Amino acid sequence: MSRRVVITAIGLASPVGDTPDACFDALIAGACGVTPHPDPAIGRDVGYVRGDMTVNLPGNQAIMLDRVSHLALYVAKQALEAGRLGTEQQAECGVFVGTGIGGVSTLCDAVGAFHDKIPRRAQLVIPAVMPNAPAAHIAQHMTSTQEAQTYATACTAGAVAIGEAFRRIRDGYLDVALAGGTEAMLRPELMQAWGQLQVLCRDASAEPYGGCRPFSKGRTGFALGEGAAMLLLETYEHAMARGATPIAEVCGYGVSNDGTHPLRPNPSGQALAIARAMQQAGLAPEDVGYINAHATGTLTGDRVETAAIRQVFGQAADRLAVSSIKGAIGHLIGAGGAVETAVTALALQRQVLPPTLRFEGGDPQCDLDYVPNQARRVEGLSVALSHSFGMGGNNAVLALRGV
DSSP, rough: OOOOOOEEEEEEBBBBBBBBBHHHHHHHTTOOOOEESSGGGGOOOEEEEOOTTTHHHHHHHHSSSOOOHHHHHHHHHHHHHHHHOOOHHHOOOOEEEEEESSSSHHHHHHHHHHTTSSOOSSSHHHHEEEEEEEEHHHHHTTTTTOOEEEOOOOOGGHHHHHHHHHHHHHHHHHHHEEEEEEEOOOOHHHHHHHHHHOOOOOOSSTTTTOOOTTTTTOOBOOOBBBBEEEEEEEEEHHHHTOOOOOOEEEEEEEEEOSSSSSSSOOOOHHHHHHOOOOOOOOOOOGGGOOEOOOOOOOOOHHHHHHHHHHHHHHHHGGGGGGEEEEHHHOGGGHHHHHHHHHHHHHHHHEEEEETTTOOOOTTTTSSBBHHHOSSSEOOSOOEEEEEETTTTOOOOOEEEEOO
């Protein structure tokens, strides 16, 4: 059995907007949500969510849950409301959530309290910290009796969650699922840890080459970000039967592992995931009009991704539009693939491509059309890919088709 799988609703909270429309409009306008954090101890420009993620939560959940679960519940409720999924349908809805690290803010607070550095909080640490807490709380909100799964595959986690939900629905195990990613690791402790890897970009005020600048000359890395996105996925027949309007169709999912190094990406491993997604969707290189790239703004990563695209697309790569939104929102780690897949679906629906901010040519190994600095209206865009490549060598690619 192989069934069509469509996206019928999106919930999204990002550094440039707390709804799908607000986020996409801001991206198209060239807005950037990467700025100094209200907590000066963070010490770097980051992409943080401005809105109150605990709005309408019961008091006990506002206190007891980690921010990673607050974000997940916020976007899940958005998607459920937009999708108008009934009570009985919610009970039959699977839950698939990706996160890179889970409830790390609670863990940091618990360690600080243990060492008498900060006051102890009235919070149960283990249920807040466990990586499957976001999926569990979403399932409980819906009183779902279907599977609630969690994926922790670093920067691909959100994309993997969507891809695995797609497989379950395509193959007949579920008719409907909520799938996406959530991440909230903007803590001084984590900023220091990321600094050890030397992958964080200079702040935007730095000259020259400040800010996250995917594919650009002089790029210095990425800005860390937080956020979440959930997609309501269902069979095309299920959507039509209940009067839902599809946003886009998920038509392919490809995964691979580099098998080479935990930190250095490999173009052949990435190309394998791209090719697998396209093969599953029955796509030829000339069918794809846009790629929402993983492109974090690191020197090696952007070159490797460009090489992987050329390896798969050959001469057809020269007519491809490729852009990265990480200059606008930062790298959301486990939530990144989910937010980027949502943006890719909206690009297909609206026929407009988000730009790559701060782009400046000059790297001979980054030689594609990167939709520089300004959004681009397109006509007839029918197929797009969303790339997610992560530390540990994990690669995940989703193919989307307009409906």
